[in-house]
Amino acid sequence: MTSFEDAGRLDAADPLAPKRQAFHLPDGVIYLDGNSLGAMPKRAPARLRTVLETEWAERLIRSWTESDWINLPLRVGDRVAPLIGAGPGEVVVGDSTSVNLYKCLGAARALRPDRRVILTEQDNFPTDNYIIEGIARSERMEIRYVPAGTDPREALDERVAVVLLTQVNYRTAAMHDLAAVTAAAHRAGAVMIWDLSHSVGVVPLDVRGAAVDFAVGCTYKYLNGGPGAPAFTYVAPAHAASVAQPLSGWMGHKTPFAFAQHYEPAAEIRRYLCGTPQILSLAALDESLAVWDGVDMSAVREKSLRMTQLFMDLVERHCAGHGLEIVTPRNAQRGSHVSIACAHGYPVIRAMVEGGVIGDFRAPDLMRFGFAPLYGSYAEVAEAVRIMQEILVTGAWRDPKYATVLAVT
Amino acid sequence: MTSFEDAGRLDAADPLAPKRQAFHLPDGVIYLDGNSLGAMPKRAPARLRTVLETEWAERLIRSWTESDWINLPLRVGDRVAPLIGAGPGEVVVGDSTSVNLYKCLGAARALRPDRRVILTEQDNFPTDNYIIEGIARSERMEIRYVPAGTDPREALDERVAVVLLTQVNYRTAAMHDLAAVTAAAHRAGAVMIWDLSHSVGVVPLDVRGAAVDFAVGCTYKYLNGGPGAPAFTYVAPAHAASVAQPLSGWMGHKTPFAFAQHYEPAAEIRRYLCGTPQILSLAALDESLAVWDGVDMSAVREKSLRMTQLFMDLVERHCAGHGLEIVTPRNAQRGSHVSIACAHGYPVIRAMVEGGVIGDFRAPDLMRFGFAPLYGSYAEVAEAVRIMQEILVTGAWRDPKYATVLAVT
Numbered sequence: 001m002t003s004f005e006d007a008g009r010l011d012a013a014d015p016l017a018p019k020r021q022a023f024h025l026p027d028g029v030i031y032l033d034g035n036s037l038g039a040m041p042k043r044a045p046a047r048l049r050t051v052l053e054t055e056w057a058e059r060l061i062r063s064w065t066e067s068d069w070i071n072l073p074l075r076v077g078d079r080v081a082p083l084i085g086a087g088p089g090e091v092v093v094g095d096s097t098s099v100n101l102y103k104c105l106g107a108a109r110a111l112r113p114d115r116r117v118i119l120t121e122q123d124n125f126p127t128d129n130y131i132i133e134g135i136a137r138s139e140r141m142e143i144r145y146v147p148a149g150t151d152p153r154e155a156l157d158e159r160v161a162v163v164l165l166t167q168v169n170y171r172t173a174a175m176h177d178l179a180a181v182t183a184a185a186h187r188a189g190a191v192m193i194w195d196l197s198h199s200v201g202v203v204p205l206d207v208r209g210a211a212v213d214f215a216v217g218c219t220y221k222y223l224n225g226g227p228g229a230p231a232f233t234y235v236a237p238a239h240a241a242s243v244a245q246p247l248s249g250w251m252g253h254k255t256p257f258a259f260a261q262h263y264e265p266a267a268e269i270r271r272y273l274c275g276t277p278q279i280l281s282l283a284a285l286d287e288s289l290a291v292w293d294g295v296d297m298s299a300v301r302e303k304s305l306r307m308t309q310l311f312m313d314l315v316e317r318h319c320a321g322h323g324l325e326i327v328t329p330r331n332a333q334r335g336s337h338v339s340i341a342c343a344h345g346y347p348v349i350r351a352m353v354e355g356g357v358i359g360d361f362r363a364p365d366l367m368r369f370g371f372a373p374l375y376g377s378y379a380e381v382a383e384a385v386r387i388m389q390e391i392l393v394t395g396a397w398r399d400p401k402y403a404t405v406l407a408v409t
Numbered sequence: 410m411t412s413f414e415d416a417g418r419l420d421a422a423d424p425l426a427p428k429r430q431a432f433h434l435p436d437g438v439i440y441l442d443g444n445s446l447g448a449m450p451k452r453a454p455a456r457l458r459t460v461l462e463t464e465w466a467e468r469l470i471r472s473w474t475e476s477d478w479i480n481l482p483l484r485v486g487d488r489v490a491p492l493i494g495a496g497p498g499e500v501v502v503g504d505s506t507s508v509n510l511y512k513c514l515g516a517a518r519a520l521r522p523d524r525r526v527i528l529t530e531q532d533n534f535p536t537d538n539y540i541i542e543g544i545a546r547s548e549r550m551e552i553r554y555v556p557a558g559t560d561p562r563e564a565l566d567e568r569v570a571v572v573l574l575t576q577v578n579y580r581t582a583a584m585h586d587l588a589a590v591t592a593a594a595h596r597a598g599a600v601m602i603w604d605l606s607h608s609v610g611v612v613p614l615d616v617r618g619a620a621v622d623f624a625v626g627c628t629y630k631y632l633n634g635g636p637g638a639p640a641f642t643y644v645a646p647a648h649a650a651s652v653a654q655p656l657s658g659w660m661g662h663k664t665p666f667a668f669a670q671h672y673e674p675a676a677e678i679r680r681y682l683c684g685t686p687q688i689l690s691l692a693a694l695d696e697s698l699a700v701w702d703g704v705d706m707s708a709v710r711e712k713s714l715r716m717t718q719l720f721m722d723l724v725e726r727h728c729a730g731h732g733l734e735i736v737t738p739r740n741a742q743r744g745s746h747v748s749i750a751c752a753h754g755y756p757v758i759r760a761m762v763e764g765g766v767i768g769d770f771r772a773p774d775l776m777r778f779g780f781a782p783l784y785g786s787y788a789e790v791a792e793a794v795r796i797m798q799e800i801l802v803t804g805a806w807r808d809p810k811y812a813t814v815l816a817v818t
Contacts, residue, residue, distance in 0.1 A: 024466040033470045040466040048457050048689070056636055057433040057449040061442045061767060069636060096684020098658030099508060106547070122670060127659035127684065130672035134657035138515070138547050220685070227465055227478060227688035248543035249507030250536035258772060261531060263539035275505020275536065276629070278690035279636035280457070358470060363667055 002317045007382035010306060015299055016373055022291045023224070023375040030357045030380045030387075035198065035337045035370025038224030040288075047287035051280060072286065073230075073251075073277050074270065079289040080223070080232045083297070084196060084215060085206030090234055092269045093285065094277045097197055097218050097231040099247065101131045101164070103272055104214040106246035107239065108162040108191040109139055111213075115161035116142050119190070123148040125170045128195055132164060153181060156188035163190050168198035168335030171362055173308075173328040175203070175335050179210040186211065197221060200232075202304045202336035202373065204297040207234055214239070222336065222372060223292075225285035233272045240269050249274030291374065303373035304336040307381050311338050311369065314385040322392040327366070337370040347402035351391045354402075357384045411726045416791035419715060424708050425782055431700045432633070432784040439789045439796075441768045444607065444746045444779025447633030449697075456696035460689060481695065482639075482660075482686050483679065488698040489632070489641045492706070493605060493624060494615035499643055501678045502694065503686045506606055506627050506640040508656065510540045510573070512681055513623040515655035516648065517571040517600040518548055520622075524570035525551050528599070532557040534579045537604055541573060562590060565597035572599050577607035577744030580771055582717075582737040584612065584744050588619040595620065606630060609641075611713045611745035611782065613706040616643055623648070631745065631781060632701075634694035642681045649678050658683030700783065712782035713745040716790055720747050720778065723794040731801040736775070746779040756811035760800045763811075766793045 011017060023039045025031060031039060055063040064070050077091035084091070095103075105118070118132050122145045129143075136143050144160070146152045152165060163185045168175045178194060185192040193214040196205060201222025207215050215234040219225035244265050250256045251273035254264045265271035312326055315338075325341040328334055342348060345367040349359055359369040371381065391397050420426060432448045434440060440448060464472040473479050486500035493500070504512075514527070527541050531554040538552075545552050553569070555561045561574060572594045577584045587603060594601040602623040605614060610631025616624050624643040628634035653674050659665045660682035663673045674680035721735055724747075734750045737743055751757060754776040758768055768778040780790065800806050 024462075026467045026469070029469075031469060037465075037470045037473075039469065040461065045458065045461045048461060049454065052449065052454045052457060052635075052693075053433075056446075058435045060435070060438075060440060060448065061446045061769065062762075063636065064446075095504070095508065096658065096687075098660075098684030099504065099656060102656055126662070126665075126668050126670070129670060130657045130659055130662065133672045134653075134655045138655055218685075226461075227472065228685040228691075229689075230687060231684070244543075246543045246547055247508060247511055248539045249505065250539055251507075253535070253539065256535075259535050261535070261538060263542045275507030275640070276627075276637040278505075278639060278687045280638075280690045280693050281687035282637075284461075284689050353471075360470065 002313045004314070004382045004386060006310065007378035010310070010378040014303065014378070016303055017377070019291065019295070019374045020377065025375060028356050030384050032357060032359045032369040032371065032384060034372030034376070035221050036360055037220055037227060038222060038372060039375055040226070041224055041291045043290065044226065044284050044287050048280065048284055051283045069279050072279065072282050073273055076282060076286045076289065077232060077269065079286065080219070083200055083205065083292065084234060085208050086234050087208065090237060090269055091232050092272045093219065093232045093282065094230045094273055097195065097216050098127045098131050100216040100231050100233045100272070101128060101195065102135060103245035103247050104193050104216060104233065104235070105132065105135045105162060105164065107243045108193055108214060109135070109141065110243050111191050111239065112161035115159055117144050117159045117161055119144045119146065119152060119155055119160045119163045121146045121148065121152060121165060123169065123171065124164070125166050125195065125197065128164060128166060153184040156184060156190060158189060160188055160190040162193060164193040164195070166195040166198060168203065170198055171366055172339055173335040173337045175199070175333045177333070178205065178212070182210045182212050198335050202300060204301050212236065219285050224288045226281060226288065228281065229285040230278065230282055235269055235272060237268065240271065241267060245272055247274040251275060251277065295374070300373045304371060305332060307371040307373065307376060307378065308334065308336060308338050310378055311371065311381050311385065314382060315340065315388070318385055318389045319392055336373070337368055340367045341365050342367055344397060346405065347397040348388070348391060350402035351397040351399070352388060355387045355391065357387050411722045413723070413791045413795060415719065416787035419719070419787040423712065423787070425712055426786070428700065428704070428783045429786065434784060437765050439766045439793050441766060441778040441780065441793060443781030443785070444630050445769055446629055446636060447631055447781060448784055449635070450633055450700050452699065453635065453693050453696050457689065457693055460692045478688050481688065481691050482682055485691060485695045485698065486641060486678065488695065489628070492609055492614065492701065493643060494617050495643050496617065499646060499678055500641050501681045502628065502641045502691065503639045503682055506604065506625050507536045507540050509625040509640050509642045509681070510537060510604065511544060512654035512656050513602050513625060513642065513644070514541065514544045514571060514573065516652045517602055517623060518544070518550065519652050520600050520648065521570035524568055526553050526568045526570055528553045528555065528561060528564055528569045528572045530555045530557065530561060530574060532578065532580065533573070534575050534604065534606065537573060537575060562593040565593060565599065567598060569597055569599040571602060573602040573604070575604040575607060577612065579607055580775055581748055582744040582746045584608070584742045586742070587614065587621070591619045591621055607744050611709060613710055621645065628694050633697045635690060635697065637690065638694040639687065639691055644678055644681060646677070649680065650676060654681055656683040660684060660686065704783070709782045713780060714741060716780040716782065716785060716787065717743065717745060717747050719787055720780065720790050720794065723791060724749065724797070727794055727798045728801055745782070746777055749776045750774050751776055753806060755814065756806040757797070757800060759811035760806040760808070761797060764796045764800065766796050
């Protein structure tokens with residue numbers, strides 16, 4: 001697939017094409033950053049209006065029971081469950097990925113009290129490693145970093161208590177074999193925690209089949225839950241019932257409204273709740289997840305691989321000679337974004353955004369483009385490459401206005 | 410103030426009466442549960458519409474900079490700051506009260522590495538004590554519980570590392586002298602953490618003047634931020650710059666978007682962030698806090714004391730002989746709710762809710778009524794007591810339908 005014309009043929013045959021209608025997409029924009037913040041499902045605003053104007057404003061405190069806010073973290077968890085291969089009552093949604101990682105690390109650590117090592121990758125997503133540093137300090141654990149490009153299975157031994165990996169690398173999109181790595185961790189006697197932030201919604205997942213111990217993930221990327229939408233936590237049922245997590249807040253209590261003096265964790269996944277859930281954000285996610293009803297994940301995966309392949313093929317053919325290097329694997333062990341190393345990647349991305357193609361940049365030199373199978377089209381993929389080519393060929397990116405780094409903080 | 414007629418006179422002279430217009434209040438309801446979930450400010454839905462339909466749907470990822478989502482936790486913190494006597498840049502909003510307590514306990518504990526005791530009250534709000542249990546386990550600390558009704562200052566000694574108290578008791582509304590207890594904790598060499606959940610928005614606070622070390626609090630009660638709205642954290646500037654907190658997530662990193670391998674906390678209060686903030690809930694709170702612009706906290710306090718006094722006076726005069734006992738202090742050392750012990754409190758509350766008066770019940774026997782000075786009226790206070798009187802006198806609460814306990818979980 002190396003000509004711009006291939007795109008039209010692929011779109012015509014795309015079984016997911018009708019799903020695009022479920023999303024609000026701004027005019028004149030090709031959005032290739034759904035791996036960072038997913039597009040808004042059209043049904044989200046009406047739900048929020050109901051939550052505010054009826055549930056909060058009219059029913060007030062009664063909505064905790066009458067609108068079942070109290071079980072919303074579990075009900076939303078049940079919507080996420082089929083997307084990761086979990087069963088009902090095995091996933092809960094609330095807090096952030098970072099906070100949930102802390103809970104899982106604390107529980108996992110308690111499952112292996114005689115081991116002292118947490119294994120991670122040097123280029124794991126930063127917050128994963130920062131959270132590991134925090135818990136390693138308080139739990140007096142040692143951190144073993146696997147260098148980028150090395151198979152983490154080679155670093156396993158009898159000292160490793162917990163392995164925490166992100167399945168799809170946020171920079172390169174390289175993807176671990178979830179089942180194989182989990183099995184290796186188990187053979188070494190370690191507990192396996194997966195961060196599925198960059199795979200959920202684009203990669204078919206089977207946490208149960210792979211006997212994963214813990215999994216967390218972000219819902220504002222390919223799950224389109226809205227900015228900062230609360231994150232999910234999966235815990236294998238045997239662990240959920242046997243070990244406590246360190247953030248022992250009242251919503252994870254067996255009987256929160258008995259106001260007992262001492263903490264007693266809820267029997268199952270509910271114990272992974274901590275404080276009062278942020279209902280507005282949670283309701284937007286709940287509504288947004290409805291777009292997944294009836295979606296075939298194998299069709300999603302197929303389209304994801306085709307979109308990323310088309311993009312890489314077109315970039316190689318049409319943008320050669322401009323100092324670009326695709327760092328995303330060409331084999332199928334990849335997620336749904338493509339990263340391209342380029343010394344002048346930052347101004348190129350800035351110029352592309354001004355040209356209507358939204359991707360992002362990851363220091364020091366990566367241009368990153370995400371492909372969301374539910375709302376992206378192949379025509380957009382082709383047009384994005386055409387615009388990139390134009391910017392490279394004309395040297396438009398050399399305009400000094402693109403060199404200024406926009407501070408996000 | 411013991412006649413129903415006093416209410417009209419008080420409303421006519423109430424300088425805060427016009428503020429009621431800023432809130433949506435349902436018809437036919439007297440809402441005395443704003444201490445649990447505050448009423449909705451009328452301006453909230455329009456803000457959410459903008460956040461969804463413009464910021465999320467149209468600007469997408471660009472809103473982190475263009476709509477300054479990235480600084481929203483600090484901007485909302487700056488709105489909370491004057492309500493607790495903090496300065497700009499000293500308060501951050503995000504996560505839940507429970508999660509924020511964990512952060513503060515971890516940091517406070519690190520400030521006193523040679524001491525091993527956390528001091529709290531037996532009847533502190535349960536989540537405070539549950540979170541203490543969690544951190545005590547991982548940090549190998551000892552918990553000292555002060556029995557209900559005892560002055561916690563008497564339990565201070567040179568072994569106490571941290572004192573964590575809720576200023577206004579969630580059951581009785583009894584209020585600690587924040588400055589005096591903080592000073593006593595400091596004299597004993599302990600670090601002071603206050604949970605201001607039941608005082609912020611009804612009690613004038615001065616965390617700086619009292620040299621408080623850490624304070625957290627809820628924003629969905631008297632601050633009307635919406636269901637499960639994110640909580641605030643205040644940290645004395647000297648501590649914020651000197652000690653790390655255990656939930657070391659990327660949003661608290663010095664340079665989150667440099668994606669550095671190791672955690673280095675931001676210089677100031679920003680380090681109390683952890684994961685990505687839940688923007689929808691945070692934006693609703695931001696907008697709701699605008700109703701506080703220009704509000705005189707001493708007028709709020711005065712009205713709060715008058716409303717609670719009127720309520721207690723009327724209950725004593727008109728509901729005597731029905732087994733009610735007011736457990737809220739009659740002196741000014743109280744917050745803005747009133748609790749009444751009553752063996753048949755549960756069915757009475759249920760009957761009152763059916764009669765249009767929403768209060769709540771706290772096991773084993775407390776009827777609890779909250780008074781929100783920004784939108785409550787004295788006429789409502791009087792009418793609530795009249796309805797309670799009618800239910801008690803007629804015995805309407807004996808209807809078996811009110812005996813069934815509504816499960817919240």
